[in-house]
Amino acid sequence: MPLPFLAADGGHDQQVTDTPLPYSAQDKWMRPYRPGPWRVATAALMLMLAAYLLFAGMIIGVAKGLSGAEACLGASVLVIVSALRLLRVGFWVSGRGLRQCRLFSTVTVPWDQVGSVRTAQQPVRVLELPRTVQGQALIVTRANGQQLRPLMTDHNADFLGRREAFDMAADAIEGRAAELR
Template sequence: MPLPFLTADGRADSDHAAQTPLPHDAREHWRRPYRPGPWRVGGAAMLLLLASYLLFSALIIALAGALPGMAVCLGAGLAVIALALRLLRVGIWVCAHGLRQVGLLSTVTLSWRRVAAVRTVQQPVRWLGLPRTVQGQALAVVRQGDGEPLRPLLTDHNADFLARPEAFDRAADVIEGWAAESRPAASL
């Protein structure tokens, strides 16, 4: 599979990234400016493995003739697949129109006109989304008007950036770049 962001020797193409702060040609499409982390992908893979067991058990139950049990296993398997796919979509998405924060059960979309500030702050953050908090960094998106920040889904201890601080810094810089470049165009 070709990876256009890598050069022939496997290093990131820093010349192209230095020339364009937002290296996407189609700015109208929603994009996640970072790749999902290994914890998020591993969790989704485990859910898909569980779904395969559920679907296989639905097949065995259907061959045994117990259709209500098959329907329950099939429904549970499809629900686990939907959960795994939604887990992979969790994060911050940007486009020329605004910023979208996708959670597991909810999505918040703000136009760039409604975003007052995007900055990295030091604060207690959840470790892998669990109730345990640790001191870390979070990307704070402050709304225009009420000044209430969005819930920080982009932290250096979440499933995308745990043990990868340089990836968090790059993602936060890119999202701040989108905000800095898109807000003046949105306010005209």
């Protein structure tokens, strides 16, 4: 099993060749970039909290407090599901369309309904907090003129401090949109 994260040359950051994917891989939803360190660190802390909740639930259950154990188990399941959903947030592409996953909702737009995909300079939120700064965002406009909420910015949890990664991911999504529209 290849482990590209152990490669000394950063094998996971290399550009993909222009060879067409087999039919089965074109219909698979793939994220054209890897999750950023802020998103992964937040999910790791959430999973650590879930482990503590599970351990506390086990201790409470052994002490015959079943209602407390059930509450801890329920809270830990909620934290685990939230951490996994947090890791899925972002843009996903396939041969069928463009998918924008947010924390509580997902929007899928088939390629024939995508009007344009472009990057634009605009005020963007830093780590999805209320503070805004001037930055770049990937803007997806449907064929009917409706814009999707800019989810991929150079200041979000995937690309904060990784400007080159944002440029590569935006170029990959724009290129895929131009190819499949």
